[in-house]
Amino acid sequence: MATPQPGATGSSRPRLTLSQWKSFDFFDVQQVQLRDDETRAFFESNAIASVCSGSDSLFLGSDDGYVRIIGPSWKIVRSFQAYDGGARITHMRQVEGTSMLVTIAEDLSSEPVLKVWALDKPVKKTGLPTCLSTVQIGNAKRQFPISAFAATDDLSQLAVGFANGSVAVIRGDLVYDKGTRQRIVHESEEPITGIELRVSPDGAKLTTLFVATTSRILKLVIHGKGQGSPPKTVEDSGCGVGCMTVDRRSGDIVVARDDAIYYYTLEGRGPPRAYEAPKLQIATYGDYLAVVSPPASFPSDMEADSMRRRFGAASAAGSIFSASTFSFLETDLKLVAHSESIISSVQALFQIWGDMFVLTQDGKVTRYHEKPLSQRLEMLYQRNLYLLAIELAQKSGLDAQQQNVIFRKFGDHLYQKGDYDGAMTQYIKAIDSTEPSRVIRKFLDTQRIHNLISYLEQLHENRKATSDHTTLLLNCYAKLKDVDKLEAFIKSPGDLKFDLDTAISMCRQGGYFEQAAYLAQKHGETDLVVDILIEDSKKYSDALDFIWHFSPDIVILIEHCPKDATRLFIEYYTGKYQPRVDAVQVDEASATSGGIAAGAVSVVQNLTHLIPLPYINASAIPTPDSQGDSSKPPEAESSGVKRLLPQVRINYERPAPRTAFSSFIDHPDEFIVFLEACLQEESLGESEKTDVYTTLFEMYLHKAAEQKDEDKRAEWETKAKSLISGNEKPIENSSVLLLSHLSNFRDGTTLVKEQDTRGAIKALRKYGPDEPQLYPAALAYLTSDQKVLAEAGPDELARCCSASTRAG
Numbered sequence: 001m002a003t004p005q006p007g008a009t010g011s012s013r014p015r016l017t018l019s020q021w022k023s024f025d026f027f028d029v030q031q032v033q034l035r036d037d038e039t040r041a042f043f044e045s046n047a048i049a050s051v052c053s054g055s056d057s058l059f060l061g062s063d064d065g066y067v068r069i070i071g072p073s074w075k076i077v078r079s080f081q082a083y084d085g086g087a088r089i090t091h092m093r094q095v096e097g098t099s100m101l102v103t104i105a106e107d108l109s110s111e112p113v114l115k116v117w118a119l120d121k122p123v124k125k126t127g128l129p130t131c132l133s134t135v136q137i138g139n140a141k142r143q144f145p146i147s148a149f150a151a152t153d154d155l156s157q158l159a160v161g162f163a164n165g166s167v168a169v170i171r172g173d174l175v176y177d178k179g180t181r182q183r184i185v186h187e188s189e190e191p192i193t194g195i196e197l198r199v200s201p202d203g204a205k206l207t208t209l210f211v212a213t214t215s216r217i218l219k220l221v222i223h224g225k226g227q228g229s230p231p232k233t234v235e236d237s238g239c240g241v242g243c244m245t246v247d248r249r250s251g252d253i254v255v256a257r258d259d260a261i262y263y264y265t266l267e268g269r270g271p272p273r274a275y276e277a278p279k280l281q282i283a284t285y286g287d288y289l290a291v292v293s294p295p296a297s298f299p300s301d302m303e304a305d306s307m308r309r310r311f312g313a314a315s316a317a318g319s320i321f322s323a324s325t326f327s328f329l330e331t332d333l334k335l336v337a338h339s340e341s342i343i344s345s346v347q348a349l350f351q352i353w354g355d356m357f358v359l360t361q362d363g364k365v366t367r368y369h370e371k372p373l374s375q376r377l378e379m380l381y382q383r384n385l386y387l388l389a390i391e392l393a394q395k396s397g398l399d400a401q402q403q404n405v406i407f408r409k410f411g412d413h414l415y416q417k418g419d420y421d422g423a424m425t426q427y428i429k430a431i432d433s434t435e436p437s438r439v440i441r442k443f444l445d446t447q448r449i450h451n452l453i454s455y456l457e458q459l460h461e462n463r464k465a466t467s468d469h470t471t472l473l474l475n476c477y478a479k480l481k482d483v484d485k486l487e488a489f490i491k492s493p494g495d496l497k498f499d500l501d502t503a504i505s506m507c508r509q510g511g512y513f514e515q516a517a518y519l520a521q522k523h524g525e526t527d528l529v530v531d532i533l534i535e536d537s538k539k540y541s542d543a544l545d546f547i548w549h550f551s552p553d554i555v556i557l558i559e560h561c562p563k564d565a566t567r568l569f570i571e572y573y574t575g576k577y578q579p580r581v582d583a584v585q586v587d588e589a590s591a592t593s594g595g596i597a598a599g600a601v602s603v604v605q606n607l608t609h610l611i612p613l614p615y616i617n618a619s620a621i622p623t624p625d626s627q628g629d630s631s632k633p634p635e636a637e638s639s640g641v642k643r644l645l646p647q648v649r650i651n652y653e654r655p656a657p658r659t660a661f662s663s664f665i666d667h668p669d670e671f672i673v674f675l676e677a678c679l680q681e682e683s684l685g686e687s688e689k690t691d692v693y694t695t696l697f698e699m700y701l702h703k704a705a706e707q708k709d710e711d712k713r714a715e716w717e718t719k720a721k722s723l724i725s726g727n728e729k730p731i732e733n734s735s736v737l738l739l740s741h742l743s744n745f746r747d748g749t750t751l752v753k754e755q756d757t758r759g760a761i762k763a764l765r766k767y768g769p770d771e772p773q774l775y776p777a778a779l780a781y782l783t784s785d786q787k788v789l790a791e792a793g794p795d796e797l798a799r800c801c802s803a804s805t806r807a808g
Helices: 037-044 302-310 316-320 373-382 386-395 400-417 420-429 436-442 446-461 467-480 483-490 500-509 513-522 526-536 540-550 553-560 562-573 595-607 634-638 657-664 668-679 686-706 710-724 733-743 746-755 757-767 774-782 786-792 794-807
Strands: 027-031 048-054 057-062 066-070 076-081 088-094 100-106 113-122 129-136 146-151 157-162 167-172 180-186 192-199 207-213 217-223 232-235 244-246 253-256 260-265 281-285 288-293 324-330 335-342 346-352 355-360 365-370
Touching: 027 335, 037 076, 048 346, 057 088, 057 100, 057 346, 066 088, 088 146, 100 146, 129 180, 157 192, 157 207, 157 217, 167 207, 167 217, 180 217, 192 244, 192 253, 232 260, 244 281, 253 281, 253 288, 281 346, 288 346, 335 365, 373 386, 386 400, 400 420, 420 446, 436 446, 436 467, 446 467, 467 483, 467 500, 483 513, 500 513, 500 526, 513 526, 526 540, 540 657, 562 657, 562 668, 657 668, 657 686, 668 686, 686 710, 686 733, 710 746, 733 774, 757 774, 774 794
Parallel strands: 048 088, 146 192
Antiparallel strands: 027 365, 048 057, 057 066, 066 076, 088 100, 100 113, 113 129, 146 157, 157 167, 167 180, 192 207, 207 217, 217 232, 244 253, 253 260, 281 288, 288 324, 324 335, 346 355, 355 365
16 A cells, blocks of 8 residues: 555645646537426426436435436436335435446434335336335434445445444345345544445455545455454545545546545555645546536635535525536546536536536536547647647547547647757657658758658658668768768668669768678679779779679689680789770670670670779870771671770789689689799799799699690699799798699609708608698608618608608
8 A cells, every 4th residue: 555645735735736737628518408397397396315327317316205217318207205204315326237226315313224126126016116125224323414325336335424423334135135234344523525435356355445534534444355454544634525436447536625636546545636626526427527616705614514515404595506616627637628617506416328417406407528539639739739639649549540640730830830859759650651751841951851860760660661761861871971870771681672773872972982882782783892892992902802702703704704814814913904995895696695605705894994994094095086997907896896995004003813813713724824924923922922833833733633644744744843943942842742742743752852851851840740741751752762861860760750650
């Protein structure tokens, strides 16, 4: 239970005032026309003592002990005498969904009498409803009027409060008249002003009784765990008679005091809704609390007079001419949904047939019908209260699409005020049912580009973006130079729909070359990637690396155009590359000859532009006349390829030959041609020479091993031997020994031993632990000649034998 809070007094008193509530007229008001003479006469007779509604009927209890039932036509459809001897029916309760009616009559000369009626079971002789049970309500034989009454829906538990401060609980089977038990559960000197029962909905079979007095709110368990315990004080502030009720929707107990409206649960008191005004009577109606307030000049002893009138002591004339204020409050939204002055004092509030009704002391009945939600929202729009309209729509259960209309209206309002951030927040909320172009047009101004980005991002988040939206978003990122967002967006998972050419062009124009290359690569535009890396980023090595690692074009190139491709590589890696001003053009016949070969020719065309043209001087570009020179040899035409225009020498940094090795996999002949050409390049560094010599030596041995013809084999071995002859060879002896041993090339090991026995031993010590296969080759070398063996010595021979044994 929440900590008890002080109510009408103390520092926790709500500070909001009535002026902070917003007033509207959400109800249509109409006085009920009582066209039936009998019914009108009864209402005007001032004989109505109690009112209740339920099961599509209105029940009126009178001073003479009769019950009259009013139908939808506002005509008395049935009446019966419930009590003899002029007993006054002061309280009634109709059990909704059943035909049972509970009545209580008092005459102050005897104990009050409670009866339960079955309205659908008439007695055959009299036609009156069957009385299921009759109970005399005891108050320790003290004659005090009943001030409050409550009952559970199954009528198994009833509570009665008296003006002398006593509370009696009746338990039993009133429907089948199987007996009841009564006991006084609370006594005090404070009059009881309100009683409500709360049955736990969780199946715990716990019934809690809330009791209001003039100075306290209490609660006690009358059934279930905790039954029999003394009442607990919930709050040290009470309420007047008629100012306590229960909200049937939430089960909360509602208490009205002059300063605020309070809500109580089984756990304690919730936050109050400040509404400073005297209150005489309250009732719940849907989301509203109907409140009757006295006029401003109402005497200070309002509560005492209310008690006297409640118990029938006030004069009829005084009641008729006491003006009251009647209001509907929406306490959650701080709305006064309707307010009006009523000349005659209010006798009863009741709801039936979907509307709220007010019965005044002069016998008049007024109907209050809530206006449609659309009309209520329109009233809020007219006052630009869009936040309130959104809250009202959500509380009323308006579907998401209709709520979006309000968000959009709110956004338009904020946009007109110049609150662009706030407007965009609302437009984003309405994004699912708003035409994007309507919003985008508003924010295309560069000064509002941040807002536009937010909207476009949300379109993508909701998967409602088109290619135009994506392109526009990329453009916005570029304009703001927001590289992080641009990077994150284009690399986000999933497929983005946009105009690829426009997006890449935009990135290139904005200087976002890396992002442009990424987009091109992601969408398979290989040529465009190379173009961006070369023309924009000037990253020539990256361009070549991209071709080798991400495209099979280079393999196709060597496969179908081996000579041209190898020549291109030789020129490029020896620093002799010269870009061609005009692209190679394939004639119609060759272009349609098809297949992979045709594609390879296309690759040749692309690779001829690997080095950027911006280095070329404008004067070097041939004129149209030179392009049309008719002196070109006829064989150029017959080949199907136009003669290339004069080439231009440019300077560039020559890459290391090793970077091209992987491109020649499965193409050993072209690889050998490439390596032999690289050997002729004088600018090779020592490490580059070692790479080229060693690799070429390996390729010669590889080709020799493939040959079945001895002459051809000897030819390749001769080439290999030429590479390792002489004292200035750049190949390390260890590599020669290893490769010769693997290829069974005896001349290689012989040359090594003839030239440098000590060098071979030194290389063996250095590389042997990592390449143990060198030891058998070295052992064969050491034992091949007495001179070599003597030069190595017995210790080195023993060490080599031991290592060879371990390696073998």
